[in-house]
Amino acid sequence: MTDSSPRSSTTEPSPPPPSASTSSPTTPIASSPQIYIHPRREPFEHGLLPIPKLIFSDGTQSLASIKDKLLSLSSSSSSESTHRVNSAAIAETLQISPDHARLVLDTISSVLHNDTDPLVNAKPSEIDDVGIGVFDLVVFLYVQSYKRLLPKGHRDSAAVADVWPSTSAFDGFLSALTPLQLVRSNSRRFMPSQADEEAHQLSYLQKHLGNILALLADTAEGEAEDSLVLSMEKLEHLGFLVYFGEKGSERTPLSQNAPFFANSDPDMPAVPVPAAQVLDWLLQNIASTLEHISERVSAKENGPTVASDQDVPMTDVGSTSAKASTSARGPSFIEGISKSSHVKHASDLKGTSLKVINCHESVIYILAPLRYATVYGCSDATIVLGAVGKAVRVEHCERVHVIAAAKRICIANCRECVFFLGVNQQPLIVGDNHKLQDLLFFFLAIY
Numbered sequence: 001m002t003d004s005s006p007r008s009s010t011t012e013p014s015p016p017p018p019s020a021s022t023s024s025p026t027t028p029i030a031s032s033p034q035i036y037i038h039p040r041r042e043p044f045e046h047g048l049l050p051i052p053k054l055i056f057s058d059g060t061q062s063l064a065s066i067k068d069k070l071l072s073l074s075s076s077s078s079s080e081s082t083h084r085v086n087s088a089a090i091a092e093t094l095q096i097s098p099d100h101a102r103l104v105l106d107t108i109s110s111v112l113h114n115d116t117d118p119l120v121n122a123k124p125s126e127i128d129d130v131g132i133g134v135f136d137l138v139v140f141l142y143v144q145s146y147k148r149l150l151p152k153g154h155r156d157s158a159a160v161a162d163v164w165p166s167t168s169a170f171d172g173f174l175s176a177l178t179p180l181q182l183v184r185s186n187s188r189r190f191m192p193s194q195a196d197e198e199a200h201q202l203s204y205l206q207k208h209l210g211n212i213l214a215l216l217a218d219t220a221e222g223e224a225e226d227s228l229v230l231s232m233e234k235l236e237h238l239g240f241l242v243y244f245g246e247k248g249s250e251r252t253p254l255s256q257n258a259p260f261f262a263n264s265d266p267d268m269p270a271v272p273v274p275a276a277q278v279l280d281w282l283l284q285n286i287a288s289t290l291e292h293i294s295e296r297v298s299a300k301e302n303g304p305t306v307a308s309d310q311d312v313p314m315t316d317v318g319s320t321s322a323k324a325s326t327s328a329r330g331p332s333f334i335e336g337i338s339k340s341s342h343v344k345h346a347s348d349l350k351g352t353s354l355k356v357i358n359c360h361e362s363v364i365y366i367l368a369p370l371r372y373a374t375v376y377g378c379s380d381a382t383i384v385l386g387a388v389g390k391a392v393r394v395e396h397c398e399r400v401h402v403i404a405a406a407k408r409i410c411i412a413n414c415r416e417c418v419f420f421l422g423v424n425q426q427p428l429i430v431g432d433n434h435k436l437q438d439l440l441f442f443f444l445a446i447y
Contacts (some may be wrong), residue, residue: 035244035257036292037285039201040113041331041353043143043240046372046391046410047111049103050430053096054144060211063138067215069093070134084131094141106425108132108140110391110408113239124424135237138215143241146204194333194355199293205241206286210279212238217275229272232261242282331355331372337362337381344368356383375402394419395431411436 056062073089074082085093091101105127109119122130216237217228232255245251255261258281260273331353334342339361344354346368353372356364361380366373369387379398388406395412405422413431421427429436 034288034292035246036289037202037242037244037282038289039198039205039242040111040240041198041201042111042113042372042390043140044146044201045374046393047107047140048144048147049107049428051096051100051103051144053094053100054104054141056141056145059142059208060214063141063215066093066141067134067138070137074131074134083134085134085137086128086131088128089131090137102127103428104137104140105132106408108136111140111240112136113243114236133237135216135234136240139212139237139240142208142212142215146201193297195293195297199290202286202290202293206283206290209282209286212241213275213279218272220272228275230275230278231272232258232270235261235278238282331374333357334359334364334366337364341365359383373404373406375400 070085070089070093071083073093074085087098087101087105090096090104091098094101094104096104105119109122109127109132112120114120117133117136118130119127119132213230214228216234217230218234220227220229235255235258236253239254243251243254244257255270258278260277260281261270332344332349332351333355334344335355335357337359341363342359343365344367349368349370352370353374354366354368354370355374355376356366356378357374357376359378359381363382365384367384367386369389370385371388371390373385373388373392375383375385375392375394375397377396378400380400382401383403385392385402385404385406388404390407392402392404392406392409393412394400394402394409394414394417396414397417398415400414400417401420402417403420407423408425408428409419409421409423410428410430411417411419411433412429414433414436416435419427419436
C-alpha cells in the first residue's frame with residue numbers, strides 16, 4: 001500500500017491544558033493517572049467478514065474512489081446531509097450481492113461505536129431505510145484486511161512476514177493446533193495473552209492511521225497532500241477503532257481528548273486542524289500505550305501477578321478457586337477452566353463483554369446480560385450464554401455445546417460442535433469447519 005500518511009515536520013500538537021487545583025501550597029498535589037488510548041476490540045473481533053471483495057490490498061487508492069461514489073449515491077438518494085447509504089448503494093458500489101450488502105449493514109450495526117446512531121436501534125425491517133454513514137462504512141471497509149490469513153502450508157514465512165496485512169496474534173498460534181492438542185501440550189504456556197492481542201491491534205493502527213485519516217480528511221485548498229485538514233466531526237469517526245479510557249472510567253468522545261478540540265463550544269463548530277497534526281498526536285499516544293503494555297508484561301514476567309490486572313491468566317484452576325478477571329473498559333475473561341463447573345452471574349461481571357478462553361471438559365454458565373461474548377479455543381465443554389445483545393463469536397473450538405440467546409452469532413474454524421441458538425439474524429459460519437451436526441436455529445421475532 002502506498003503510504004499516503006499526512007505528515008508534517010513543522011506542526012506540533014499543543015499540550016493538553018493543565019487541570020485546575022485547589023490544593024494549598026503545602027499540600028502535595030496528586031498527579032492524575034495517565035489515560036491511554038486503546039483499540040476497540042469489537043470491530044477486530046466481531047466486525048470482520050469473509051467476503052473477498054471487501055478486502056482492498058491497495059488501501060486508500062480503491063477506497064478513495066469508493067468513498068466518492070458512495071457520497072454521490074447518498075446525496076442523490078437522501079434529502080438529509082448525513083451521507084447515509086442503504087444496502088442497494090453498498091451492493092452497487094462494492095459489486096457484491098444484495099445479501100452480502102445486507103450482511104455488511106447488520107455487522108456494522110452490531111459493532112458501531114455510537115449507540116445513538118439510528119442504525120444501532122433500527123429494527124430489521126428499518127435497516128435499509130436508515131442505512132449507514134459513509135465515513136463509518138469506509139473505516140469498516142479499511143479494517144476488513146486486518147485478519148486476512150496467509151494460505152495454509154506457506155513455507156516461506158520470512159518472505160511473507162512483512163506482507164500487509166498480517167494475521168492476528170491468536171490466529172497464527174491456534175491455527176497450528178486443535179484445542180485438544182493445545183491442552184495436551186506444553187504450548188499453552190506460550191499462548192498469546194490479551195495484552196499481546198491489544199498490542200497487535202495497536203501496531204496495525206499505528207501503521208495504517210495515516211491512510212485512514214486521509215480518507216476522512218478534507219482538502220483545505222488546492223489538492224496538495226499537506227493541505228488535508230480534519231474536522232472534529234470527522235475525527236469522531238475514528239471512535240469506531242480507538243478510544244481513551246481506563247479501568248473504572250467512562251469512555252469519552254475522542255475529540256474531547258484531543259488538545260486541539262477539547263472544550264470546544266458546541267454552538268460554534270471547531271476550526272478543522274491539519275491532518276498531520278492529528279496523526280502525530282495519535283501516533284504519540286499509541287506509542288505511549290505500546291510502551292505501557294510492554295512494561296506491564298515485563299513486570300508480570302519478573303514479579304508477582306497483580307490481582308487487578310485484566311490479563312491475568314486462569315490456567316488449570318478448579319471450581320473452588322476459579323475467578324474471572326474483569327475491567328470496566330475491557331472484557332471479562334474466564335480462562336483455563338478444566339474438569340469443573342463454573343457459574344457467573346451479572347454481579348460477578350463488571351463489563352458488558354466476556355471471553356471464554358481455553359476451557360476444557362467443563363460446564364460453564366454465564367447467567368448475565370452481555371453485549372459481546374467470545375468462546376475461543378475450548379474443547380469438550382458445555383457453555384451457556386444468556387442474552388447477548390450484540391454478537392457471539394465461537395472460534396477454534398472442538399466438541400463444544402453452545403446454548404445461547406443472541407442477536408447474531410459467527411462460528412469459525414470449529415469441529416464437531418453443537419449449537420442450540422435463539423438468534424435474530426441468520427448465523428454466519430465461516431472458515432474451516434467440520435461436522436457441525438445437529439444445529440438448531442430458532443429465529444426470534446422479539447425486538
